[in-house]
Amino acid sequence: MASKQSTVASFVEAAPPGELSNVVADIKALAPNEVQSLEPAFKKYNEEQYTTVKVPGSSGAVLISAYNALADGRYYDSASQTSFEVDHASQKASNPQSHPLDSPNADLIHSLHKSFSTTASEHFPSSTIGIYPSDSTIALLLVANKYSPQNFWNGRWRSTYLFSPASNTLTGTIKVDVHYYEDGNVRMSASKKVEVAVGSGAEGVVRAIGKAENAFQEELNKAFGALAEGSFKGLRRQLPVTRQRVEWEKVGGYRLGKDIGGR
Structure with a gap:
């Protein structure tokens, strides 16, 4: 157990x-003694979900992941060449320091930053990217969040790609997570794996990413259409003859013929 x-x-x-803040509030109410032991869980969540933070002195957001984690518990941003500390519980960054990019693919990484940023801004209302050397490959990460709590839904798109300059191959995964409540x-x-050969240079890599993500978006649109006209329609409760929603908490007091039937 x-x-x-x-x-x-x-x-x-x-x-x-x-x-996350709502979940933590529930934990504090139901299991307050466990809150202090949740640091590893916060760290895992932030790294897996590509949580974004604002680094002091930086003009934009930076994402947190296992790909830009340093051995001393800090993280770094290859675009600004800065490292920083993170409070995983509050999702706040602090103590920025210079962190020069040390990679034989530094020029390619800078070019990928420019091309990937442009493409991301064209396809997402708001997104954050990160590009980092990873062994013999280059990791390209993207996270796009859309929160609409006033309409009771939130969503997140995450892309993870590993590009091999030696073989000009791109592998990765696209993930979409939406909650409606x-x-x-x-x-x-939903998720989709990507594995393609790409053209040389940053433009070829980003072009392959755009093509893969557009294809996944089209697949999602078709799936949503099928669900709306099929399974979801079958599950949906039909309106009564009054064409008004039934107040189920008051159903015990309804007089069947008059209140529901309208007669």
């Missing part, structure tokens, strides 16, 4: 996009 600590940690690690609790999680 899982321990109480591991159970509570699993709630943090599985928090829907944009709702008005009068219910529906969560959609």
